[in-house]
């Protein structure tokens with residue numbers, strides 16, 4: 142399994158003491174990656190991609206030129222805030238540009254078959270960043286910029302699977318009317334940022350290509366498994382994306398201090414395998430949130446093992462229970478199947 146890895150110590154230069162979006166998160170993810178590599182042995186052939194800075198034109202495929210220009214000028218010196226939650230420090234500019242470029246390069250490597258899978262351990266995260274606004278710890282929308290990049294490089298269709306506990310508002314807004322990008326988000330509801338209601342299903346030509354699965358606090362393995370079995374995998378398979386880019390927040394883990402979901406590392410592995418089946422292996426995992434360090438480490442390790450190991454192979458733990466979802470999740474899935482069936486015959 143050839144893996145394109147994105148990691149660089151310059152991501153550690155984005156820092157504000159005491160802030161939950163800290164360099165320690167990336168250290169935890171690195172430990173998880175190395176845990177997985179030692180389990181996988183020869184099965185895992187990682188190659189770290191050369192670090193580079195994303196060009197303003199690449200960012201402008203998602204963000205407005207004014208936003209890119211203004212933000213780069215603002216963060217070029219010193220430290221401060223772009224919104225109430227989103228800080229910048231002396232190292233932020235280089236980190237943010239390398240993060241966006243890294244996810245782009247991992248995704249194009251996988252598209253072109255230079256790598257089988259991609260793992261991008263990047264900071265700052267991206268999925269809240271809007272077309273013209275920094276938001277929720279995010280400056281540039283790494284995953285959205287990468288999706289545009291692979292479309293420009295010849296992909297016909299891309300799926301963005303956002304399993305971060307928060308809704309990926311920026312990503313949704315970037316592709317709302319673009320049928321080439323299937324955006325599927327599973328997120329705690331209600332929770333910051335408040336977008337991602339069930340009724341948001343895309344606009345114009347993109348109708349049906351935005352799917353929001355709203356998970357009540359406490360939702361766990363059986364609920365996520367049902368969502369994948371009933372909607373995510375059938376629709377994803379039908380969409381037949383050339384690549385799946387995962388906005389991989391590990392803040393849906395039961396230990397996360399900022400959220401109230403109840404996932405475990407085994408469920409992250411199980412969801413990864415589903416993404417793999419959808420994309421016939423071509424999956425790029427890009428780090429978003431996740432604020433419990435041990436949860437990040439374990440979940441990233443499980444995710445990476447699931448990318449590389451054949452179905453059913455030990456040493457991954459048991460898949461999540463096939464128990465029924467909660468009543469609330471069962472009803473939400475029924476409503477979404479009905480709402481989306483006109484666009485996806487597989488749901489009828």
Ligand SMILES: [Zn+2]
Pocket residue numbers: 305306307390392429430431
């Ligand atoms: Zn999050």
